[in-house]
Amino acid sequence: MNLLSDLNSQQQQAVSADPGAVLVLAGPGSGKTRVLTYRIGHLIVDRGLDPGSILALTFTNKAAREMRNRVSSLLKEHSIPSGDRYVTLGTFHSVAARILRREAEALPVTRDFAIFDQSDQQSLVRQIMKVFKIDTKQYHPVSIHNAISSAKNEMVSADAYQAHSYFEEVVRRVYPEYERLLRVNNALDFDDLLVMLASLLRREPLVTAHYRRNYQHILVDEFQDTNMVQYQLLRLLAGESPDLFVVGDPDQSIYRWRGADHRNVERFRKDYPDAKTYLLEQNYRSTQIILDCAMGVIDRQRGRQRKQLFTERQGGDPVVLHEAYDEADEAFFVVDTITELQDKGQVSPGDCAVMYRTNAQSRVIEEAFIRSNIPYRLVGAQRFYGRREVKDLIAYLRVIYNPKDQISLERIINTPTRGIGAKSQQAFFEIAKQGKIAPGEALVQLAQDSQSPLHAVLSPRVDTLLTDFGALLADWISMREYPVHLLMNRVIANTGYQSYIDDGTEEGIGRWENIQELLSLAEEYEGLTLQEFLEHVALISDQDTLTDSQNAPTLLTLHAAKGLEFPVVFIIGLDENILPHQRSMDDPEEMAEERRLLYVGITRAMDCLFLCRAFRRRVYGSSSYCDPSRFVRDLPQQHVQGMVPGGGMPTPVSYQQQTSWNTPAPVREIEFPPGSRVRHKTFGEGMVLESRITSGDEEVTVEFADVGLKRLIASLAGLEKLND
């Protein structure tokens, strides 16, 4: 049986492309994952390649898992025996971690390095700022850390970092210390996993040669979300004459804030001039009406390669726009509509999804579901792994695995409280530092060596306390090889953790339930070593927490929705300052990303799409009115039902006059409508993407051929209108 016969002709061409640099631009729902898995299948089945020579990279564990399953069933179908060597398939971060552990000798950390998650990274920064006496109110540790992270993603080392502002001067001071302390903790942060590997490959030609030989065929999912380091990593691994198959959709690039650079698509074309490009435009997911709405939103975007999405599912239900009174009313509409659709019998609860811009928006929706007694599932790793009690237990495990991890040790050394307060801790850490020994290791030494000089320098009380705790730690360390859940149980028992968190209140019981969930999770991953378990926990993504076990509506952010599909989709909060988010208002690039975000949301819908907004909304406590999102104006009117842009439709009288989906009548006429060509004295020629009347003047956003996006005031800029 021919493997290609399952595919449409565009897909076939991509899948069977000759080895080399291949770029597949895949519209939403066009069978992107299918093409990737079939490509792997094609390489093995039709071209007889060794599965072990194939490396496939994704962004989430979930995507990796899915692809692995699909590849293995594909191979089974074509009766390819699973040999000794498998396809290497994982996220950028997990594959990098695996390689780094193998190559640890060439690194400033040992192979047991810990992976610091975001909150560890932030507490490290906070600590440094405290030591340096930098006001954490004036400079948010979070923003300092973000600056460090973006520098790392652009591969600017601490030494090379240049400050151009006072803020950056602060960053410049913190950055080297941050790096130093990571090493002291024998830890890497997320960025390090990629940066260290890239610099290792650059430094060690032999190592690079080894991995190039090993992974001769590389495939990348969601290529538009790669950042600078990831791109460099690909180039390093791929080598001179690469077989590099990348799949992506620049229209779905929504991780700019995390360093993703959709221009990597352009870079790829430039770096591999012989690259073949394939377009996948047939959509197998949505109705034509939904696609038309999606295209209406995205076609306003700057100089992109336009894809003409089409589907065999002509027509479809109109898209419903709903204007609620406030967020509670909006939530009510969602829950009510879901109930109604269910009662009609065509929709099962699990078919529905509610998407929003910010996590904060989920609460109101959750409350509405709870009040109506409808179960729901909420996507978000933070929800579980961010819980204090979960983090505590993970911190115990991390110290057991890597006693050098001081950040985790600080978290648990007095949790539950065992009389080792801040002062004692400080003294102890100082002593350990003088003795040039990691505090975690010092604890073990205290317990195991009664002659240790450390005993003498500690006050008798603190000495006893620390020695006792060290004995516990030493005991746990001896159990490192035990199944993780047994070790965890031991820690809980030894520390009296249950009585510490479960105080009998509802909250306490909830916390204990979280611990039990963590325990059963550990049991589920029975085969994993402690190292693997910790790595899994560190590199987990929000999407990974999504299980299809229960048939209930799904609540998730638009970001988390990428790559998923649902028969019925609600997108809530289509208001100015929410979507687009307030933070994106003064940067055209960010505004463009908001637009793509909505595009991603719309294209998740298979059959029905509901777009909601609220007339007034609560922001940080106080309530205020809000305007409809500008993106609503770009929906094709003939496909939209409800409060139609440009047509006054049934709006409750009480607030009809004050709001509408319409653009308010401009004081001044728009002179440069979106789409028109203009010339600017210094910027040259460009196309107007957006035009708004603000305080009597016209504010236009123009994509210039030479200089990119600019935002201008028409009367000041002296724009000249060109005829096409």
Added chain:
DNA sequence: GCATCGGATTTTTTT
């Protein structure tokens, strides 16, 4: 060393 109180702050999105 711990609890409590008051105050400020709230950067969407996450590997």
Added chain:
DNA sequence: AATCCGATGC
């Protein structure tokens, strides 16, 4: 409104 941080008092 809620949460998180830090300072204060016991």
